Amino acid sequence: MVQTLNIPLPDLSAIAPELILTAWVCGVLLIDLFIPKDRKHYVGILSLVGLTLTFLCSGYLYLRGENLSLFGGMLAVDGFALYFKMVFVVVVMLTIAISLRYLPLEEINLGEYYGILLFATLGMMVMAASTDLITIYLSLELMSLSIYILAGFIKKDPKSIEAALKYFLLGAFSSGILLYGMALLYGLSGTTNLSGIGSYFAQHDLSHEPTAILAMILLIAGFAFKIAAVPFHMWVPDVYEGAPTPVTAFMSVGPKAAAFAALMRIFLVAIVAVRPHWNSIFWGLAVLSMTIGNVVAIAQTSLKRMLAYSSIAHAGYVLIGIVAGNQIGYASVLLYVLVYVFMNLGAFSMIILLCTKSGRGDQIKDFTGLARVNPWAAAAFVVFFLSLAGIPPTGGFVGKLYIFAAAIQANYVGLAIIGVLNSAISLYYYFRVVMAMYMEELPGPLHLSTHPVLVFALTVMVLATLFLGLYPGPFIDAAMSSMAPLLPKAGVLASHF
Amino acid sequence: MDLGFFLLFAGLAVFSALMVVTQKDVVHSALFLVSTLFWVASLYVLLQAEFLAAVQVLVYAGAIMVLILFTVLLIQMEEVQKTNPWHRQWPLALLLGPFLLLEIVLIVRRGLFPFQLGEFTSDKLAAVGNTEAFGQILFTRYFFPFEVASVLLLAAMIGAIVLAKKELGK
């Protein structure tokens, strides 16, 4: 029996960003072969061009208000996905900008670096758009595999390769756990499609089905690993410290945001029926993450580790938005992710500014007296720290404001109090660095190795952090409207704005 | 009849899996893993997933295990063999693991799993043939994930080369 395969191709223009990026990766990897060793930064610049195209394309689709479901429900092209796609592209563009100077310093100036970074981007983009367990799993693995590789990119540095190994082993372990949860979910509902699972759960009252709760716990464990929530966070400080700094910067924002996107899709669409259960677990994870992240950050001497713990705490803050479970709450997740991109990438970029051949510049003491040498750099750092600590008038303040306001509105006053107290603690360790920069005398000569692109990227991040604090309105609007496609499925009534 | 085969294959698979974990020598572990994979593949046949059984043997037991064995041989293991193979935390892991397993076993026993929601009943599968039905669905409904998987393999390949190759000219 001869059958012809009719591969159903939808209108591909809706996934043009992904297509452009895929084509671009292949092109970049090929062209890389013909670029001499000392000119590899051209590969980076070429990647930037491709990312710009991707961004424009996503932006166009976003503005057009696309809301499609493609490939038989495998993929959604909606505001939610496109919002995250744009965030990811910005993240990667900034990452490339801060890598251009770093790679030659560590003698890892390889074209493949950019190629793999683009693969990770592709994974994240698909992840945010996936509406099927299979696509989510595959894109998550595409992203993770790329990052395992990037974490170990400085092969000659034992720390870097150690970070890669730790991340790889734990990542594979956690994705096995996640996968088990997905398998149980599939068995319970007979489909891997998120909306399909959601409607099956709604039709057959499975909200107290033990297997469903088991699946939910396994899924939480898998995602909590990716977003670095306590107690699934243990890898974070080690991996962040060991990985090449631009990769750390990238890891601390990109994959985290992608994991939040997929988490929201799964938990709000597929298993919203067991919401009371996962809500209380997320409550606990949020409290633990904020508290342990902030408290342990105080004891750190390495800036990279300190920022790693601070990023754990930030995952806790973002979880508050999900726990709150109202429209502001969900929108605040999107908003916070955006703000977090700029402030956290910015803070990590400062480390690159101090990185030289002789030292990595990632200790807090390396920053002693920076304000005397370069007040601009110190001021930039202060902006990032103020934002991370949630002090007005920075983006971090607006983000936290929305998150806590959502919690209060949803009557999670206790959670809000814990969050506010935690952000009070956090300023303490951020300001240790500020004190070192402003108050203490310079121990010796301090060399800043500036690179025009790095300086440009830093300027962009500072301005973005401030802008988000001073004029956040349009971005809040965007977050609100991007969240809209998911709200009806999550059972939240979108009120009028 | 089926149950007999199931018990046989499952028993062998679990035994091999236990040996993978308990064998001191990496090569022995690897060989037992091949055995586990093979018995699991046999179970796939029982479950009317012949194509997967073939893939399991060819890709898993064949390709992946060869990769692992190559690595083992590439790395001089003498020194590794001498040390204690067990992590210090083994008592706790051994305590928690069976407990969690027991919980999972008891939970899934009561699971309300639906029955025959899809179209590929045993009879239909027998008529069409597993491989054909599989191929059909893989390239239609699951076309997009298939493409993602291909990109994933490309990324993994490039990454593995970058990480594993020796620095040239040094």
Add this chain to the structure above:
Amino acid sequence: MVPITYYLWLGAILFMIGAVGVLTRRNAIIILMCIELMLNGVNVTLIAFAQRLADLGGQVFAIFVITVAAGEAAVGLAIIISLFRNRSTLNVDEINLLKW
């Protein structure tokens, strides 16, 4: 006809043997193999469900899991080789430059 519960139990057992192996073995390659065991447990579960549901989605999922396992093995082994060149050990216990 074998009840699905048996398959689920088998899957759980394989998964848990793998997980305990990850927690107890010190050799990085064996840990990698234990992770493969876990994935096999999941695959058994998936395919058992696929048969019960008369839906091929589970089988497709399983084949993607195998694909990913292949990718993971390649990257993981590359990392392990690179690590061995650096540190001359595969004992994950001895790999603790990064801590606290």
Add this chain to the structure above:
Amino acid sequence: MSQYVWLIPLFPILAVLINGLFGRKYIRDKAHYLAVGSVGLSLLVAIGIFIEVAFLGGGGDYILYPWIFSGQLSVNVGFLVDPLSAIMLMVVCGVGFLIHVYSVGYMHGDGGYYRFFTYLNLFMFSMLILVLGDNYLVMFVGWEGVGLCSYLLIGFWFEKRSAADAGKKAFIVNRIGDAGFLLGIFLIFAHLGGLDYHTVFANAHNLSTGVATAITLCLFLGAMGKSAQLPLYVWLPDAMEGPTPVSALIHAATMVTAGVYMVARSNALFMMAPVSMATVALVGAATAIFAASIGLVQNDIKRVLAYSTVSQLGYMFLACGVGAFAAGIFHLMTHAFFKALLFLGSGSVIHGMSGEQDMRKMGGLRRHMPITFLTFAVATIAIAGIPPFAGFFSKDEILWQAFSSPHGHIGLWLIGAVAAGMTAFYMSRLVFMTFFGESRVDEHAAHHLHESPRNMTVPLSILAVLSVVGGWVGIPQALGGSNRIHAFLAPVLGGHGEAAAHGAVVHHPSAVAEYGLMLLSVAIALGGIGLAYQMYLRRPELPARLAQRFPGVYAALSNKYWVDEVYLYFIVNPIKRLTRSLWKFDANLVDGAVNGAGWLTLWNSFTSGRFDLSAVDGAVNGVGTLITAGGKAFRRLHTGLVQNYALAMFLGIFVLVSIYWLS
């Protein structure tokens, strides 16, 4: 004029940017041109606005741009010009300007000259935002800003370890208060749907008493932290480690009064919550007498003033708590004049004494520093409450309101009156010990003893004039005045059940009582001064004998009631013991399983010198240390062993599954 209100904060922030970014390389010791100039310009605009508001009926809400305008939350960056903010503007800009001028002399030659002025200007900017904002969020921007500047300025001489510690202490206590304030803001938003004053106060009457109480208590917690009220006052005395102009500006005249301003601004909310009002009044009264009693025996000139500040802030809250918000603001203003003057005067003394702060090593300074002495004496009389100096009118009004207001109570009046007597006593003691009697100055310092330069004495003189005439805007009708400030503030603060305008009750049956109380408080003040005269000038051996006679009382006072120690023993140590035993328990239980070495080190770190009692200075540092130690302990969980991490994940799943399985 009012529409140019945005210029007022603009000038200082421009100066901050220029000085901060170019100061070290290009400007260095010329930093004050920009710094003083910018504040001067702000002052000019502020004067213009004040005149317009006071005499031409100007003012209004000037929205710069919409800040957050999406979702249910809509907040503008806007400045509110009304009588209350106009008065605050005058206080902040006026006193701020004088202190800037003074700093030029005081900080001359300091290594961090440009840095000092940058921080000081940044402080001015934040403080102006705080008082000008037309909603709570903008106020909070300023609120956090002044906190940061305070932190930077207390630790300005970071080489001194005590300065760095004091900065830390101030920081932690303030953060507790800030968290309260922020929660209050969230509650306001959740229950009133907006944050700008207009919406909030217009809808305040819809709040249930419970919600209003929760909101106002949260707000008051913020005020307690910032304005150093019991039990969060502990940071302010330590904050004296900062340069003296900073103490004068931030820790006396402006920042610490932000809490009073906030409470007065929120009067509509507070009036909805009688419990909160009572709390404010009680905390205020308790702080007033508590801090005053500590001030009686302190020997460090700046510490006396610090406790005096705490005590006077207590008065302001007492006024707010009895519903006399205008009286609170009135006292805030006069206090800003004379307390700034006192601090600057003490700075002048310290400057002249080459850094000596112990009053026991001073004496007879009036001959060497005539201007400082004269101005200091004026300020002392003002704070003691002798008519017709400024302090008399404001303090007397507070006492009268504490007595007569419907929210008042005779007990509150009594506490206030006793504290007033103490104030008169310790301030006179300070003057007598410093400026009168025989010189106890050591030779080295005596050699350098000199009057301060002109740019320090001129601000002193101006402030002295203000300390005299500043109170005349609030002469009660009982004394033939018209209590202008009360009428001026009435549109913002008036009308809330306050016992009508002070003096409008002349025909009230209690008019006699008012005169009586007025006389009584003057008598108390004179008594305090007289007692100090007796004890420190006529019979200088008396204090020592008293201390011997009542060793318990003396020890309690001079050790500041052992508050720091009480915090340590009753809060910090039990927590420490608890954590220690918890860890011990954990360590025993899990030790075998999870990497024992890590846990042992952890336990070790708890038992070893890290928790050395002597290393822990006071409660707040204790809390800081505690958190730090907690961080160090948790840190040990990160053993670096990847399988421990996997086990943690596994354990997490196990616990979660078990919880659900068992339930």
